[in-house]
Amino acid sequence: MSDVPGHGRNPRWQTVALSLLALALVAAACSKTTTSSPTTPLTKVFVQKFRYHGMPKSISSGLHQFLFENKESFPITHEMIPVELPAGKTAQDITADAKGAKGPDSEDEWLHIGGDFGPADTNASVVETLYLPPGTYAFACWQTGKPSGVGIGPTHASIGMVFQFTVA
Ligand SMILES: [Cu+2]
Incomplete structure (x- = not known):
């Protein structure tokens, strides 16, 4: 009889102890994540209406991560392929090249850096990690693909x- 209150109290203390343990584990996990997280800057870039948005015109050299999100309002596949532009060449040259006879194969004319990142369908995203020297x-x-x-x-x-x- 006398052990009934104690018996009833015991599971409650176990619950409290387990909750504290859980909190401790969460705290440990959080602090671990914070201390080990890389300082690599993450830039979010998205595509809408066939245009890249959110990408700065200039960034510092070094390691960068980019989250490329396809935010079109219709189903389509896009990609964000990084290339290095030779001296004197601009984005307009890439456009002019793609308008020529080679069309999509004109991609091979440009110096790819950091590998061939996969495409992203509408509502999907691709993470790209690049080490970028000045240039x-x-x-x-x-x-x-067509908008249709x-x-x-x-x-x-x-x-x-x-x-x-x-x-830079
Ligand atoms: Cu595209």
């Missing part, structure tokens, strides 16, 4: 889906 670069899309989602349209770079930026 002039561009992001471009050589996909050929059916058939092949113009190479997106040929209709202006190119963004030039400087790394």
